[in-house]
Amino acid sequence: MSISIEFPDGSKKPFDDGVxxxxxxxxxxxxxxxxxxxxxFNGELVDLDRPLKQDGKLAIxxxxxxxxxxxxxxxxxxxxxxxxxxxYPKMHFGEGHSTADGFFYDTDNADGQVTVNDLSTLKEKxxxxxxxxxxxxxxxxxxxxxxxxxxxxxxxxxxxxxEAGVEVPAFQLGDFIDFGYRALLKKAGEAKVFDLLSVxxxxxxxxxxxxxxQRIYGTAFYxxxxxxxxxxxxxxxxxxxHRTLGRELDxxxxxxxxxxxxPYWMPNGATxxxxxxxxxxxxxxxxxxxxxxxxxxxxxxxxxxxxxxxHYRDDMFPPMDMGDGxxxxxxxxxxxxxxxxxxxHLRSYRELPIRIAELGMMHRYEKSGALSGLQRVREMTLNDxxxxxxxxxxxDEFKNILKxxxxxxxxxxxxxxxxRLSYRDPQNTEKYFDDDEMWNKSQAMLKGxxxxxxxxxxxxEGEAAFYGPKLDVQTKTALGNDETLSTIQLDFMxxxxxxxxxxxxxxxxxxxxxxxxxxxxxxxxxIAYLTEIYKGAFPTWLAPTQVDIIPVNLDLHVKYAETIxxxxxAEGIRVKIDKRNxxxxxxxxxxxxxxxxxxxxxxxxxxxxxxxxxxPYSAEKAEREDLNVFLDAVVAEVHNYSxxxxxxxAEAKLDK
RNA sequence: GCCGCUUUAGCUCAGCAGGUAGAGCAUCACCAUGGUAAGGUGGGGGUCGCCGGUUCAAAUCCGGCAAGCGGCUCCA
Numbered sequence: 001m002s003i004s005i006e007f008p009d010g011s012k013k014p015f016d017d018g019v020x021x022x023x024x025x026x027x028x029x030x031x032x033x034x035x036x037x038x039x040x041f042n043g044e045l046v047d048l049d050r051p052l053k054q055d056g057k058l059a060i061x062x063x064x065x066x067x068x069x070x071x072x073x074x075x076x077x078x079x080x081x082x083x084x085x086x087x088y089p090k091m092h093f094g095e096g097h098s099t100a101d102g103f104f105y106d107t108d109n110a111d112g113q114v115t116v117n118d119l120s121t122l123k124e125k126x127x128x129x130x131x132x133x134x135x136x137x138x139x140x141x142x143x144x145x146x147x148x149x150x151x152x153x154x155x156x157x158x159x160x161x162x163e164a165g166v167e168v169p170a171f172q173l174g175d176f177i178d179f180g181y182r183a184l185l186k187k188a189g190e191a192k193v194f195d196l197l198s199v200x201x202x203x204x205x206x207x208x209x210x211x212x213x214q215r216i217y218g219t220a221f222y223x224x225x226x227x228x229x230x231x232x233x234x235x236x237x238x239x240x241x242h243r244t245l246g247r248e249l250d251x252x253x254x255x256x257x258x259x260x261x262x263p264y265w266m267p268n269g270a271t272x273x274x275x276x277x278x279x280x281x282x283x284x285x286x287x288x289x290x291x292x293x294x295x296x297x298x299x300x301x302x303x304x305x306x307x308x309x310x311h312y313r314d315d316m317f318p319p320m321d322m323g324d325g326x327x328x329x330x331x332x333x334x335x336x337x338x339x340x341x342x343x344x345h346l347r348s349y350r351e352l353p354i355r356i357a358e359l360g361m362m363h364r365y366e367k368s369g370a371l372s373g374l375q376r377v378r379e380m381t382l383n384d385x386x387x388x389x390x391x392x393x394x395x396d397e398f399k400n401i402l403k404x405x406x407x408x409x410x411x412x413x414x415x416x417x418x419x420r421l422s423y424r425d426p427q428n429t430e431k432y433f434d435d436d437e438m439w440n441k442s443q444a445m446l447k448g449x450x451x452x453x454x455x456x457x458x459x460x461e462g463e464a465a466f467y468g469p470k471l472d473v474q475t476k477t478a479l480g481n482d483e484t485l486s487t488i489q490l491d492f493m494x495x496x497x498x499x500x501x502x503x504x505x506x507x508x509x510x511x512x513x514x515x516x517x518x519x520x521x522x523x524x525x526x527i528a529y530l531t532e533i534y535k536g537a538f539p540t541w542l543a544p545t546q547v548d549i550i551p552v553n554l555d556l557h558v559k560y561a562e563t564i565x566x567x568x569x570a571e572g573i574r575v576k577i578d579k580r581n582x583x584x585x586x587x588x589x590x591x592x593x594x595x596x597x598x599x600x601x602x603x604x605x606x607x608x609x610x611x612x613x614x615x616p617y618s619a620e621k622a623e624r625e626d627l628n629v630f631l632d633a634v635v636a637e638v639h640n641y642s643x644x645x646x647x648x649x650a651e652a653k654l655d656k
Numbered sequence: 657g658c659c660g661c662u663u664u665a666g667c668u669c670a671g672c673a674g675g676u677a678g679a680g681c682a683u684c685a686c687c688a689u690g691g692u693a694a695g696g697u698g699g700g701g702g703u704c705g706c707c708g709g710u711u712c713a714a715a716u717c718c719g720g721c722a723a724g725c726g727g728c729u730c731c732a
Contacts, residue, residue: 113659113660114660115660117661198660198661198727199660200660201658202659203658203728206728207729208730209729214660215659215728247667248667254724255723256705256723256724307732311732312731312732314730335732366730367657367658368657368723369727370729371724372724489732550691552689553689582695583688583690586690586693587692591693593693601692605691613691621692
C-alpha cells in the first residue's frame with residue numbers, strides 16, 4: 001500500500017503507508033532531514049516519528065517556522081516537568097504546554113509550593129538535563145501504564161481519563177514520561193535556549209471553585225539572540241506601563257489610604273481627560289446623540305428591575321439603608337438611568353432612533369485582586385450611550401455606531417485592534433436572558449452586519465452580556481492582556497423589563513430595541529491605553545503642556561518669552577515659561593523627559609528677528625522658525641488631532 | 657476573592673547574623689547667569705505599610721491585616 005503526500009509547493013509524491021515524517025523530510029533532501037523539527041500534516045502539528053497512514057498535505061517545519069516555536073516551547077515545558085518530577089517526587093501536575101509567548105507548567109507540591117526563589121535552581125537542573133542531550137521518544141502507552149506512572153496524582157489522573165482511546169500518545173525522556181503534546185523535539189539538547197520567568201497561581205482547569213496550582217512560566221527560543229531580545233522586550237514593558245508613566249508624567253495617583261481603586265487625577269492627567277471628554281462629546285453630538293446628566297445614586301429597586309442586582313450583586317457596593325425603608329445604591333451601570341430619560345416622555349416612531357449619551361460616573365466594587373492602575377478601578381466614568389431604535393433600524397444604527405468608532409480611532413491613531421462577536425455560552429444558558437429565539441436572531445443580525453461591511457472578526461462564545469450579544473473591539477495592554485476598547489450591544493431584554501414603548505404609525509404601542517454602546521470605554525481605561533500606545537508622548541492636541549518656552553537669560557529674554565506666551569494662550573495653546581534659575585541644558589532635559597511636544601528657546605537672536613528656536617520632542621536638534629509660522633503650525637496640528645497634520649480617513653473608508 | 661512575592665524620604669533603591677536609618681534624583685537656600693539632555697556648596701525631610709507578639713532592645717525575627725506587583729477567576 002502506498003499513500004500520496006502533497007507538499008506546500010503543490011507537488012505530490014507516493015510513500016509507503018506508515019512512513020514517518022522524518023523519512024519524508026530526508027527523502028526531499030539530506031539537509032531538510034537535518035533541519036526538520038516537526039511536520040504539519042493536514043494542518044495538524046505532528047512530530048518527526050509520527051507514521052503517516054493516509055493521503056494528505058505535509059509541510060516540514062524547520063526552526064524558521066512560527067509553529068516550530070510551539071514545538072520548542074512544548075519541549076521546554078516537558079523538560080521542566082521532568083526536572084520537577086525528579087526534584088519533588090511527591091509533586092502533582094496539572095497542565096503544561098506552550099503559550100503565545102512561552103510555556104508553563106502547573107504544579108501542586110504538598111511540601112511547600114514552588115516559589116520564584118526556586119527558579120534558578122530549577123533552571124540549572126534543566127540545563128543539566130538539556131546538556132545530557134537525551135533522546136525524546138514518541139511512545140504509545142496504555143492508560144493503565146500512565147495511571148501507574150502518575151499514581152496518586154488527581155490532576156494527571158483526570159487528564160489521562162479524559163484522553164480518547166485505550167492507548168495515549170506520549171513522550172519519553174529517560175524514565176520520565178508525559179503526554180498531551182502534539183510534537184516535541186527529538187533531542188533534549190535542541191531546547192537549550194530558554195529561561196524560567198515567574199510563578200503565579202492558577203486554578204485547576206480555570207475554575208475558581210477548583211484548587212489553586214502553582215504555574216511556572218518560562219520561554220524558549222532557537223537562538224540566544226532571540227531570547228535576549230525577548231527578555232529585553234519584557235523589561236521594556238515597564239517603560240510603556242501607564243502606571244509608571246502616570247507617575248513620571250504626574251498624571252494620576254491611587255492612594256490606598258484614601259481608597260483602593262479610586263484614582264485622583266493630577267492637573268496633567270485632568271487636562272488630557274478634559275480634552276478627550278470635550279472631543280468625544282462634540283463627536284457624539286455631531287453624530288446625533290443628546291448628552292445628558294443623571295445621578296450616581298438611585299433607588300435599589302431600579303437595579304432590581306434591570307436585573308443588575310441579580311447578576312452583579314457581588315460586584316456592587318452595598319446599598320445604603322436610609323432608615324425609612326429607602327435603599328439607595330451607587331450605580332454600577334448607566335443603562336437604567338437612560339431608560340428613565342426615554343420614559344420621561346411619550347415617544348413616537350418618528351423620533352427614533354433616540355440617542356442618549358453621557359459621560360456617566362459609575363461605581364463597582366471590583367475584587368481587590370482585580371484592581372490595576374487606571375485599567376481596573378472602583379469608580380469610573382464611562383463614555384456611555386444608548387440608542388433606542390425600531391427593529392427595522394437596528395442594522396443601520398449598528399453601522400452608524402461602527403462608523404463613529406472607527407473615525408474616532410483614526411483621530412487617536414489607534415490601529416491595533418480586532419473585532420470580536422461575543423455570543424452567549426450555549427453550554428451555560430441559564431446565565432443569560434431566557435429567550436432562545438432572541439439570541440439566535442440577534443447573533444445572526446450582528447454577524448450579518450459585519451459581513452455586510454466586509455470587516456474581519458472572530459467569534460467568541462460565552463462573552464456576551466447577560467441581556468444580549470455584542471460586538472467588542474479588542475486590544476492589548478502593555479503587559480499583553482486583552483482589553484475591550486469599544487462595544488456595541490444589542491438588547492431586547494431591558495425594553496421588556498421596563499415596558500418601553502413608542503407609538504407606531506398604526507397608533508399602537510410597539511417595543512423599541514436598545515443598543516448599548518461605548519466608543520472609548522471609560523475615561524480611566526482609555527487614558528491608560530493611550531498612555532501605553534503613545535509611550536507617554538501624547539500628540540500635541542492631548543499633551544498637558546504643549547509648548548515649553550526657555551529663555552536663555554532670565555533678565556534679558558523673559559519679556560519676549562511672555563509676548564510669545566500671550567499669543568499662544570490667545571490661540572488656546574497650553575504653554576509654560578521655565579523661569580527657574582537653572583542652566584538651559586537642565587531645562588531642556590526636563591522638557592524632553594516630560595515629553596512636551598515643543599520646546600522653544602529664545603535668546604538674543606530670536607528677539608532680534610522675531611523667531612523661535614524650536615525643538616520638537618525626541619528631535620536631536622532645534623531649528624529656527626518665524627514665530628508666526630510656528631504658531632500657525634501648532635494651531636493646525638491641534639485642530640487635526642495629531643502631530644503630523646494628517647486628516648481623518650476612516651469616515652471616507654466606510655462612507656459608501 | 658485565590659496563589660506567590662513585595663511594602664524603608666516625593667521618586668528609584670541600599671541597610672536586615674536584632675542595638676531606634678543611608679545614597680542618588682527631587683525639594684529649599686546660597687554661589688554660578690549659562691545657546692539645546694543633569695553646574696557647585698550647604699540644609700531640611702522618614703515614629704522603616706498598619707496592628708500585635710518574642711526580646712533588655714525590632715526596619716531587621718514571628719503572627720494577623722491592608723495595599724501594591726505577577727498571574728488565575730471575574731469584568732454589565
